[in-house]
Amino acid sequence: MRPLLSTVIVNSDGCADTLRCLESLFAHPPDLATLARLVDALPEHEIILVDNRSRDGCVAQVRERFPSVKIIESPTRQGFSRNYNLGIRQTSGVFVLVLNNDTLVHPGALTTLLNVMIETPSYGMAGPRLVGRDGWVQAVCARPVLTPREYLLTQSIADPGFPIGRLWLLYQQMSVARRRSGLAPCISGACMLVRRTAFEQTGLFDEAVDFYYEDIEWCHRMACYGWQVGYVAEATITHIGDQSISKVKVWAKQSEYFSALRYFRRYHHLTDQDARVLRIVTSFGWLMRGITFLLAEGLFGYKGHARAYLYLWKWILSDPSADGTQAQRKQ
Template sequence: MDLSIVIVNYNTKKLTIDCIQSVLNSKLNFQYEILVVDNGSSDGSVEQIKSLFPHIKVISNKENVGFSKANNQAIRRCSGRYVLLLNSDTIVNENTLDTIICFMDRETSIGAVGCEVNLPDGTLDKACHRGFPTPEASFYYMIGLAQKYPTSPKYNSYHKSYLNMKEVHDIDCLVGAFMMVRKEVIEQVGLLDEKFFMYGEDIDWCYRIKEAGWRIVYNPTVSIVHYKGASSRKKPLKIVYEFHRAMYLFHKKHYAKKYNFFINSVVYTGITLKLAFATINNLLKKVH
């Protein structure tokens, strides 16, 4: 088996079906399997997916166990040389998978690869091309210097948009919406960290992959479409909390020991304040 495609579904029945169909429509000259993990959906997803695609492996959870844990459930059952994390709210273009596998077969130093991820309006989903969220990078991004100086390696190290976005190059972080990883890399660095419920697990994985000496590469010669946030719209407060919690977990795990007490305190205070403002803003929107 060459490729194992893992899709996590949570109440996105139509999107998931469209995503699976886009994979089946791909011009793929390799053996592949699709594994769908359902996180306790209430929209009839499991029954519909099993009916339409009886050859697909479906893992059905009774509750929403989170993105990391659900992916890990499937990864443990994957038999492919490569494992692709693919969001349920994506559409894969017909040449994307074949091109990426051929690319990985040629470039054996690459541990994980991503492609150009576009939003429905054609603009780039910036999450597919990131630097690690160091305190400095996060600070410049939060105060607006990254947006003001997009071509500056110093101020825009968060999204690294100063790099040529039309050329293949190494990057720090990919996005879990489309991330192809070598099976041997997973065996070396381990599965996704299940402390991350639905944000930050992709950044953490990329960090560990690079620490192990593998390259992370952005390949914009192929692309997908990402209907972003489709499975997270119904519980916005939970989403806001998990997003900020992931920031805290990542810093504590990878950076806290590298910085002094003052810097760490500033980081944790900043995350707490950002969470408070985001929560208040969310509640105000509900009132109006």
């Protein structure tokens, strides 16, 4: 018999968030005794923390405050997918919860998620209703899989940094807030409850993707294998978001760009010509963001990411690797 649930969390120099996440997990555990009987599992919840070679002393603090948590230290500093796969391979639960360290578990959320997965054997994975620290529902918790056309829109006129982009994001948030539980093409990697039999068939996160699109790709692959993806509106998790990547903005945006190329080549048959268009539009979006932040800094003293986006704009136009060949070689 396996434990009912295994949870995997990754810490990458985000100790304060990680400790708060663990506190919420222990404060609001699932109803293991009742649920485990439904799937003939042990009423146990194993928690695994993968530390990404952090320099914040988190490992020692977790060992002291949460001795039952199993800690795995990454062999090298690496991306999201590799770290989570490292942890998932060490799990033994019937269900595995992939959980970002900048999340807070609400009362009853895990019980509700597990109950839905048990009652719906066609679900390969399911995700909760994600809310930000402001209480707004996050649109990414139940969304369509992204197409190249939608990517181009988000990188240009629908960018959240521009007024029309903010209105579009608000519309998406309001739509998801009204959405009921049920099938969803894609859920967020911030919190994914995955069935072991499903990922044993479909595989884990695509390790060629460092950051971004790893959740979209996994959901898409689940569907390709015949598994459904579920959204559970009755389970709520707070997702603070953008904590660790705010320290590595340039790397994160480069990874997002290459991950988009890889995903679109694999599932949308992106041609080299299409990739060039995507590159041009992305460069335009980064330039506009850089100028916007620059104006905000000069006029209002706002500390933004002007330098990062202007660097990215120069990089994508001048670096030969930005033409998509790197993404092709990884396939």
